[in-house]
Amino acid sequence: MNKTYINGVGCVSAQKTFDTVFLEEAVLNENDNLLPIQAPVYKDFISPAMIRRMAKGVKNGIVASALAMKEANLENPDAIITGTGMGCIEDSDKFLKALIDNNEEFLTPTSFIQSTHNTVGSQIALSLQCKAYNFTYVNAAVSFESALLDAKMMIEEDDANSILIGGIDEMGDYTASLFKLAGFIKEDDGGPYPLLDSKTTGVVYSEGATFFVLENKITETTYAEVLDVEIQNTIELDEVEAKAAEFLKSNNLQISDIDAIVLGFDGDVEFDTYYKKLTENSFVNTPQLYYKHLSGEYNTASAFGLWTASKIIKRQQIPEILKVNTLQKSQYKTILLYNQYKGIDHSFTLISDVKPQ
Amino acid sequence: MNKGVAITGMGIISAIGNSVEENYHALINGETAITTIENINTVHVNVMKVGEIKKTNEALAAELGLSPDNSFSRTAMIGTIAAKQAVKNAGITAINEYKTGLISASSVGGMDITEKHYYDYFNHPELVKYIGSHDGGDVAQKISEELGLKGFVTTISTACSSAANSIMLGARMIKSGKLDRVIVGGTDALAKFTINGFKTLMILSDTYNTPFDNNRKGLNLGEAAAFLVLESDEIVKKENKKVLARVSGFANANDAFHQTASSENGEGAFLAMEKAFKTSGLKPSDINYINVHGTATPNNDLSEGRAIIRVFGEGNIPDFSSTKPFTGHTLAAAAAIEAVYSVLAIQNNVVFPNLNFNTPMEEFNMIPQTELKHKNIEHVLSNSFGFGGNCSAVLFSKAHE
Numbered sequence: 001m002n003k004t005y006i007n008g009v010g011c012v013s014a015q016k017t018f019d020t021v022f023l024e025e026a027v028l029n030e031n032d033n034l035l036p037i038q039a040p041v042y043k044d045f046i047s048p049a050m051i052r053r054m055a056k057g058v059k060n061g062i063v064a065s066a067l068a069m070k071e072a073n074l075e076n077p078d079a080i081i082t083g084t085g086m087g088c089i090e091d092s093d094k095f096l097k098a099l100i101d102n103n104e105e106f107l108t109p110t111s112f113i114q115s116t117h118n119t120v121g122s123q124i125a126l127s128l129q130c131k132a133y134n135f136t137y138v139n140a141a142v143s144f145e146s147a148l149l150d151a152k153m154m155i156e157e158d159d160a161n162s163i164l165i166g167g168i169d170e171m172g173d174y175t176a177s178l179f180k181l182a183g184f185i186k187e188d189d190g191g192p193y194p195l196l197d198s199k200t201t202g203v204v205y206s207e208g209a210t211f212f213v214l215e216n217k218i219t220e221t222t223y224a225e226v227l228d229v230e231i232q233n234t235i236e237l238d239e240v241e242a243k244a245a246e247f248l249k250s251n252n253l254q255i256s257d258i259d260a261i262v263l264g265f266d267g268d269v270e271f272d273t274y275y276k277k278l279t280e281n282s283f284v285n286t287p288q289l290y291y292k293h294l295s296g297e298y299n300t301a302s303a304f305g306l307w308t309a310s311k312i313i314k315r316q317q318i319p320e321i322l323k324v325n326t327l328q329k330s331q332y333k334t335i336l337l338y339n340q341y342k343g344i345d346h347s348f349t350l351i352s353d354v355k356p357q
Numbered sequence: 358m359n360k361g362v363a364i365t366g367m368g369i370i371s372a373i374g375n376s377v378e379e380n381y382h383a384l385i386n387g388e389t390a391i392t393t394i395e396n397i398n399t400v401h402v403n404v405m406k407v408g409e410i411k412k413t414n415e416a417l418a419a420e421l422g423l424s425p426d427n428s429f430s431r432t433a434m435i436g437t438i439a440a441k442q443a444v445k446n447a448g449i450t451a452i453n454e455y456k457t458g459l460i461s462a463s464s465v466g467g468m469d470i471t472e473k474h475y476y477d478y479f480n481h482p483e484l485v486k487y488i489g490s491h492d493g494g495d496v497a498q499k500i501s502e503e504l505g506l507k508g509f510v511t512t513i514s515t516a517c518s519s520a521a522n523s524i525m526l527g528a529r530m531i532k533s534g535k536l537d538r539v540i541v542g543g544t545d546a547l548a549k550f551t552i553n554g555f556k557t558l559m560i561l562s563d564t565y566n567t568p569f570d571n572n573r574k575g576l577n578l579g580e581a582a583a584f585l586v587l588e589s590d591e592i593v594k595k596e597n598k599k600v601l602a603r604v605s606g607f608a609n610a611n612d613a614f615h616q617t618a619s620s621e622n623g624e625g626a627f628l629a630m631e632k633a634f635k636t637s638g639l640k641p642s643d644i645n646y647i648n649v650h651g652t653a654t655p656n657n658d659l660s661e662g663r664a665i666i667r668v669f670g671e672g673n674i675p676d677f678s679s680t681k682p683f684t685g686h687t688l689a690a691a692a693a694i695e696a697v698y699s700v701l702a703i704q705n706n707v708v709f710p711n712l713n714f715n716t717p718m719e720e721f722n723m724i725p726q727t728e729l730k731h732k733n734i735e736h737v738l739s740n741s742f743g744f745g746g747n748c749s750a751v752l753f754s755k756a757h758e
Contacts, residue, residue: 080611085492085494086491086492087492087493087514092465092468092550095550095553095554096468096471096472096475096550097475099472099549099550099553100472100475100476103400104399104400104401104549104553105400107553107556107557108557109554109557109558109617112550112553112554112557112558113554113558113616113617113744114616115554116464116514116516116616116744116745117464117493117514117515117516118514118515118516118743118744118745118747119616119745121515121745122611122616122744122745122746122747123616123745125611125613125745125746126613126614126615126616126746128613129613130611130613131610131611131612131613131624131625131628132610132611133608133609133610133611134515134609134610134611134745134746134747135513135515135522135526135609136513136514136515136745137511137512137513137514138463138466138492138493138494138512138513138514139493139494139497139510139511139512140492140494140495140498141494142494142510142511143494143511146511150526153529153530153533153535156533157529157533178478178488179488181478181479181485181488182485182488182489184488184489231509231510231511232507232508232509233459233497233498233501233506233507233508233509233510234501234507235507299492299494344498345494345498345510
């Protein structure tokens with residue numbers, strides 16, 4: 001069975017993640033409940049006419065995918081697989097608002113056309129003239145992991161040599177106001193919002209686009225091997241440790257084999273208990289990392305987590321800003337990622353350094 | 358030829374019926390259900406016809422026994438009804454007995470509920486529960502909760518080919534051993550959002566849709582949900598399960614031509630069909646019936662027709678029909694309900710009629726089957742295409758012991 005390697009990455013996020021080495025310019029912002037993204041210079045990647053028409057999620061997706069492909073020296077992938085929780089919410093809001101405000105009259109199709117969840121995947125296909133397999137997953141916090149799992153299956157089944165995968169989410173003003181009303185986003189003026197010491201429910205939200213080139217071969221740009229990814233819709237709090245152990249066991253690993261655990265802590269005091277179960281018990285002697293204080297929470301923020309873990313394995317170094325505890329290892333060979341949102345859509349992802357072939 | 362993945366259960370709710378039996382009855386009796394909109398308050402009520410499930414949200418909630426404080430969108434309710442039927446039909450009593458997954462599909466998720474309350478949330482605290490019901494994942498989560506399913510759950514959204522892709526992923530996960538059993542399909546309720554979206558694209562018919570007719574004027578939207586249960590051969594053998602039919606081939610390709618229009622030569626559709634044959638080991642000449650995408654838009658039928666001619670050869674096209682004159686175009690659910698119809702065609706050895714057809718298209722010689730036809734059906738090809746150039750083809754085959 002073919003192995004799956006991460007050979008290129010590209011990330012647009014609330015941090016400078018596209019023209020830096022590895023979070024050396026990261027800024028911790030605990031004052032906002034909506035973290036703005038560090039926008040790239042779009043015109044370096046997209047024609048001015050297109051920039052005007054495209055929503056930011058599409059633009060960010062195009063930039064992040066271009067960066068990942070450039071790094072992996074890939075021109076035309078054998079599949080394009082994306083994940084997005086909320087889809088093109090800006091265009092969706094725009095069309096819906098116009099529809100309601102004008103009582104279904106005087107509408108134009110542009111924002112409707114761009115509101116489709118698979119817009120990013122299809123725009124990339126269009127620009128590359130890529131006629132291959134093209135899927136989009138839209139299942140909240142496992143949208144990206146669904147894409148990862150699909151790609152890994154394709155490579156294992158020998159259906160593809162090189163696959164572009166990515167997680168994209170954008171936030172719109174109106175949706176943000178609804179999320180605040182529903183308590184999904186922490187209250188305005190409730191700051192600062194320290195993530196690990198949070199005493200409140202809800203999260204600090206953001207947006208982003210993170211892409212990876214997955215291939216069946218090791219190259220000069222290889223970051224890591226994707227050993228496994230597992231998705232489970234519900235796990236009870238008292239089951240999460242056993243579930244993690246079971247996942248490791250199915251990969252012939254034990255907790256002591258894990259050199260770092262990357263957790264999706266998002267500052268929601270109600271559901272961070274899942275992560276604490278692991279950090280305070282099974283993985284108490286494992287270097288523990290978090291990242292959503294930098295990326296913010298969004299349905300595909302876990303792709304930022306995988307980006308972080310990939311960088312750690314490649315660079316064999318962990319930026320201080322990611323550390324939950326002070327434990328260190330001389331080598332970072334195997335990293336486990338665990339994520340969930342609101343106690344549902346759990347995912348475990350396992351990556352490792354590359355064994356010489 | 359590979360054996361394909363066993364289908365052991367089906368469930369469906371559409372404009373033409375609330376069960377597999379009702380849908381079949383309507384299909385063989387030519388009973389269409391394209392009507393005026395009743396459940397949605399839209400200004401376009403007099404200028405379009407739709408395939409609508411004639412049940413109010415209240416009736417659907419009552420049927421499911423939902424508590425008054427539920428936050429189900431219509432999409433989630435019809436999805437749950439179809440998924441429950443499928444699970445029951447497969448004779449499943451302990452849903453988590455095997456490694457079981459759910460792969461749903463939806464184009465706009467809970468948009469039907471969002472558009473209804475969009476500005477009201479701030480003044481009506483009792484509506485706030487619906488804010489989290491908007492995204493596609495919420496629909497799958499609610500269905501899995503209603504089924505009591507704990508396991509792999511995901512949702513695919515590739516516009517109008519979505520459910521074909523959920524069938525495809527499910528079949529792959531059974532074949533690879535990642536799952537023992539998976540419930541695959543899709544659900545989409547009618548929404549003002551899509552009604553108006555398609556209206557701005559000017560591809561809605563103001564009368565009844567007429568697939569593959571030279572004078573076709575566009576599509577009728579519809580709403581529906583359908584799910585199929587796929588199971589591993591190990592379970593089928595161990596539990597002596599009845600196999601309704603098999604998923605014998607599938608492929609997805611991208612037209613890479615335009616965000617909403619299909620290329621003139623149907624490149625994406627051609628590639629999807631060609632690859633589906635390759636994965637199945639079947640040849641075009643093995644196909645007894647094509648359930649075409651056939652939306653009756655000028656663009657789709659021309660593009661799809663040309664792609665079919667490229668795959669089969671103009672003189673060798675098997676009986677084909679679009680069932681969209683019965684149901685309307687049910688978007689992300691279309692490939693799921695048409696998968697049910699493909700299985701019914703195989704089980705009952707019938708070709709369903711392509712209603713409303715009068716005049717052959719001038720571009721090529723392709724005449725759909727316009728009357729119900731009885732003949733042995735071993736293999737069916739089902740096509741589904743969506744925005745973003747997304748093209749899928751799935752092959753279904755008769756289950757032989």
